[in-house]
Amino acid sequence: MLIDVLIMLGLALAFAAVEMTLTWGVARRLRNYSIVDAVWSLGFAPIAVMYLIGRKYQPEQGILFVLMVAFWSLRLGVHLARRIASHHPHEDVRYAKLRTDWGSNADRKMFWFFQLQGALQVVLSLPFLFACSRSTDSKIPLESDWFAIGGCALWLTGLLGESLADRQLARFRADPANKGKVCQTGLWNYSRHPNYFFEWVVWVGYAVFALGSPWGWLGLIAPALMLHFLLNVTGIPMTEELSLKSKGDAYRAYQRTTSAFVPWFKKS
Incomplete structure (x- = not known):
């Protein structure tokens, strides 16, 4: 093996x-x-x-x-x-x-x-x-494989969430009236980076699916690494830096009220 x-x-x-x-x-x-x-x-x-x-x-x-x-x-x-x-x-x-x-x-x-x-x-x-x-x-038939079923469910949730977030942001940016504004529609009202969050959920789904294999636990490295890169390296830090430069105080206000990663209710 x-x-x-x-x-x-x-x-x-x-x-x-x-x-x-x-x-x-x-x-x-x-x-x-x-x-x-x-x-x-x-x-x-x-x-x-x-x-x-x-x-x-x-x-x-x-x-x-x-x-x-x-x-x-x-x-x-x-x-x-x-x-x-x-x-x-x-x-x-x-x-x-x-x-x-x-x-x-x-x-x-x-x-x-x-x-x-x-x-x-x-x-x-x-x-x-x-x-x-x-x-x-x-x-183990597929219909009885709970690792496969759970992983597939997480993957589908992540895929749909990421697709929706991408579509909502693209629609917002396509409107000239929104130039310089912060997207706070749909999923972007609950997370500053819903696309990153649901991308990570996709990777969690892959790792859970792989747990059905004897060595599958090693696959947990993937979502752990992805989370690190999204939170600390090329994901949120770089995107936030660019958003602050282009949107200024409007984005600072968005940061104060909206979760950075996990979709959640607005802070008062």
């Missing part, structure tokens, strides 16, 4: 390295490194398929799991690709800032930054590997 896991992780790392090298080449040519966000999201689907094909057995749980990953990956990837295309040739402010900070070394450093993204992709795919490693010897 351990050797099989290491082999599959090695193949996934090789795929991610090639994927990110090609993405870096295209991004460098376009002078828009933002495209890595869309490619990163889309890349999870082939990794999940690779894990399923590489296992000796293909139980219905594994097939269902891969379909879940593929649907989520395609939705998020296409959503990000459309957003990036609508702003091209303008680069996302995060990557524009890195380009400025790194100066003449930007292309070289961005190459390794992309490779780091690929490595993170593989680490986050751990629940995929274990969910696809469940053999038919377990003899």
Whole structure:
């Protein structure tokens, strides 16, 4: 089992390295490194398929799991690709800032930054590997597999919530009258980052699904890492910094009254 896991992780790392090298080449040519966000999201689907094909057995749980990953990956990837295309040739402010900070070394450093993204992709795919490693010897039908049912329910909740949050924000931004204003409609009235929260719920769903595998507990690394990045690294901190610069006091008032992550009632 351990050797099989290491082999599959090695193949996934090789795929991610090639994927990110090609993405870096295209991004460098376009002078828009933002495209890595869309490619990163889309890349999870082939990794999940690779894990399923590489296992000796293909139980219905594994097939269902891969379909879940593929649907989520395609939705998020296409959503990000459309957003990036609508702003091209303008680069996302995060990557524009890195380009400025790194100066003449930007292309070289961005190459390794992309490779780091690929490595993170593989680490986050751990629940995929274990969910696809469940053999038919377990003899647990899907309808009686509570880990699979619970994981699927969480995944669906997260997917629907994230899709709704994305749609509500896009509709708000599309109205010229809302320029410079803070979106507080729908889910955004209860959380400053409902899209991030429901994205995390999706990953919790993946981890719960994988718990049906003997090594599935290792998949809990994925939602833990995702939570760390959302709360402390590239998610909320960077988004809040940019929002404060563009919206000023209006966003400060929003911060005082609205939960940062978990949707909750307004503070008085």
